[in-house]
Amino acid sequence: xxxxxxxxxxxxxxxxxxxxxxxxxxxxxxxxxxxxxxxxxxxxxxxxxxxxxxxxxxxxxxxxxxxxxxxxxxxxxxxxxxxxxxxxxxxxxxxxxxxxxxxxxxxxxxxxxxxxxxxxxxxxxxxxxxxxxxxxxxxxxxxxxxxxxxxxxxxxxxxxxxxxxxxxxxxxxxxxxxxxxxxxxxxxxxxxxxxxxxxxxxxxxxxxxxxxxxxxxxxxxxxxxxxxxxxxxxxxxxxxxxxxxxxxxxxxxxxxxxxxxxxxxxxxxxxxxxxxxxxxxxxxxxxxxxxxxxxxxxxxxxxxxxxxxxxxxxxxxxxxxxxxxxxxxxxxxxxxxxxxxxxxxxxxxxxxxxxxxxxxxxxxxxxxxxxxxxxxxxxxxxxxxxx
Numbered sequence: 001x002x003x004x005x006x007x008x009x010x011x012x013x014x015x016x017x018x019x020x021x022x023x024x025x026x027x028x029x030x031x032x033x034x035x036x037x038x039x040x041x042x043x044x045x046x047x048x049x050x051x052x053x054x055x056x057x058x059x060x061x062x063x064x065x066x067x068x069x070x071x072x073x074x075x076x077x078x079x080x081x082x083x084x085x086x087x088x089x090x091x092x093x094x095x096x097x098x099x100x101x102x103x104x105x106x107x108x109x110x111x112x113x114x115x116x117x118x119x120x121x122x123x124x125x126x127x128x129x130x131x132x133x134x135x136x137x138x139x140x141x142x143x144x145x146x147x148x149x150x151x152x153x154x155x156x157x158x159x160x161x162x163x164x165x166x167x168x169x170x171x172x173x174x175x176x177x178x179x180x181x182x183x184x185x186x187x188x189x190x191x192x193x194x195x196x197x198x199x200x201x202x203x204x205x206x207x208x209x210x211x212x213x214x215x216x217x218x219x220x221x222x223x224x225x226x227x228x229x230x231x232x233x234x235x236x237x238x239x240x241x242x243x244x245x246x247x248x249x250x251x252x253x254x255x256x257x258x259x260x261x262x263x264x265x266x267x268x269x270x271x272x273x274x275x276x277x278x279x280x281x282x283x284x285x286x287x288x289x290x291x292x293x294x295x296x297x298x299x300x301x302x303x304x305x306x307x308x309x310x311x312x313x314x315x316x317x318x319x320x321x322x323x324x325x326x327x328x329x330x331x332x333x334x335x336x337x338x339x340x341x342x343x344x345x346x347x348x349x350x351x352x353x354x355x356x357x358x359x360x361x362x363x364x365x366x367x368x369x370x371x372x373x374x375x376x377x378x379x380x381x382x383x384x385x386x387x
Contacts, residue, residue, distance in 0.1 A: 015119045015126030022331060027319055030326070031131050034154040034317060038109040038133045041150055045109045048090035054080040057367045060303040061276045062089035068116040085116045087130050088316060092301035095136045096308045104137025104310075122291070125320065132294075134314035136301050141247055144280045144298060145254035147313045151261060151284055151294050154317065159326040162287035164263035167225060168270045168297070170277045172244045173218065179238020180211050194219060194269045218269050223251055225264035232268060251280050263287070275383070276300075279313070287324040293321050317378075336364060336370030337379040354384065 012018070019027060033307050035045060051072070058066050070083040084090060085111050095106055111131040119126050133150060135143050150162055173194065186205060193201035197219060198348040203212045214235060221231040229252055232245045248268075255262065280295025296315025303310045335354040337346070339361065346356040354377065363369035370378040370387055 009079075013126075015124055017125065017127075021087070022328075023323070026328065027129060027323060029329070030158045030319060030323060031129065033157050033299065034131050035109055035111055037154045037157045038107075038150065041146075041153075043109040043133045043150075045111070046091060046094055047112070047381035048084070048087060048094060048110070050112075051081050051083050052090070053077075054082045055138070056093055057082040057084060057089065059305065060089065060092065060309060061301070062086070064091070064276055065116075068118070070115060070117060078246075084114050086316075087112060088132065088134065088314060091134050091314075092136070092312065095134070095312070096302035096310060097261070100308075105143065106136040107133065107135040108136070116176060121149075123318075129319040130316055132296070132314060132316035132320060134301070134312055136308050136312040136314075139279075139298070139311035141250035141254060141280075143313050144251045145258070147296050147315050148251070148255050148282055149258050151282075151296060151315045151317070152259065155284065155287055155293060155322065158322060159329070160286055160293065160322060163293075164265060164285050164287055165255075166283045166285065167248070167264060167266045168281045169244055169248050169268050169279065170271045170281060170297075170313055172241060172268050173215070173271065175244050176237055179240050180214075182206075182211070190215065191271065195270040195272060215269075222267045222269075223265060225266045228266035228268070248280055254343060278311075282315075289321070289325050291318075291321040291324070293318060293325060333377055333384075334373075334375040335377045335379055335384055336366065336373060336375040339368065349379075349384065352384075 008249065010330065023220075033075050039045070045123055053074075054071060058069060058191060065085045068085045071086075072083070073079075075082045079384065084126055093107050095108065109132065111129070113127055114130050115127040117126070133147075133187045135146060148165060152165065155163055173191070174187075177190065182190070189205035190202065193205050194215070199219065200217050202215050202219065206212045214237065217231070217235045221228045221235075229245075229249050233249070237245065240353065244290050252264065277297045277299050279298030282295070283292050284294040285292055294317045298311070300309040301312035302310055332353060332355045334357050335349055337359065339359040346358075349356050357370075357373055357375055359369065366378050366380060367387060375387065378385055379385075
């Protein structure tokens with residue numbers, strides 16, 4: 001049998017991959033840094049199961065992920081289960097069930113892998129690490145700002161520089177449309193026009209100059225946040241729409257006060273991918289990349305259909321993108337020691353930052369064996385000798 005006869009066993013399904021050294025350790029380290037930053041602000045970690053019953057996993061905001069969920073039959077209960085495609089909905093379930101009697105605001109964090117039925121052109125991977133935090137039980141501008149600032153804090157701690165936060169408000173268009181009493185058909189046409197950023201299509205969809213001017217004004221209020229918010233404030237919006245703009249401005253003021261140098265932009269009509277958000281939302285990018293590093297915002301946690309939902313805001317870090325945008329830390333130097341070296345001698349070298357690689361069989365030449373095992377140093381005559 002040739003050495004290549006079993007190569008096919010290394011093949012994996014599309015969108016799945018082995019994470020090898022040193023990338024696996026680097027991802028784990030980044031997750032630990034993020035979770036620790038969340039803990040430093042009072043967020044307590046929860047660990048939901050990988051699989052749970054379909055009705056709880058896909059209830060409430062989880063319904064939007066039904067098409068992305070792997071399903072299987074539980075041989076014990078004979079009920080359908082789903083493999084989690086997202087951890088946010090699980091944290092929300094925990095909050096409104098197991099932790100429903102805990103005082104609010106409730107701060108929870110999480111980290112783990114999720115898997116989805118299919119990827120897309122921008123994110124072909126189907127399994128990926130998801131790390132995030134949720135602030136549940138309150139609906140205030142301060143909570144919205146905390147979600148933004150904690151996201152930025154965690155990314156900075158991991159080592160991502162040059163961040164920019166793109167703010168959105170997916171309910172703003174709906175609030176203005178409701179105030180103008182637009183029909184469902186008109187709103188659908190309007191949404192398509194806004195998605196294409198097409199002013200002519202907006203006018204064609206509405207047919208009313210006053211309404212058209214409002215939505216064209218919303219569309220044009222895009223760009224650096226200070227200018228965009230000032231433009232929104234000039235529009236004569238219906239009461240509900242004006243209230244949403246006021247809330248957005250409050251969040252911007254709070255974020256600016258905490259981090260004056262943070263680059264903030266605004267797109268008040270963006271809706272795609274934010275369908276379940278109910279208020280101020282955001283996406284974080286690095287200036288040197290186009291892939292989103294994190295996404296978050298306000299939503300209804302739990303199960304509105306059962307009357308058990310509550311206001312919440314939170315965010316998720318996408319670790320593959322985060323690691324691609326951050327600088328790789330220097331690798332720990334590896335020190336090769338012979339098998340006769342006392343086991344307890346490793347501690348002193350480990351305290352100095354070395355990974356100690358012990359020989360488990362006789363090595364004819366210490367230097368040669370150390371290099372073969374990818375060691376940067378070898379212990380020779382009590383000294384860590386560089387190779």
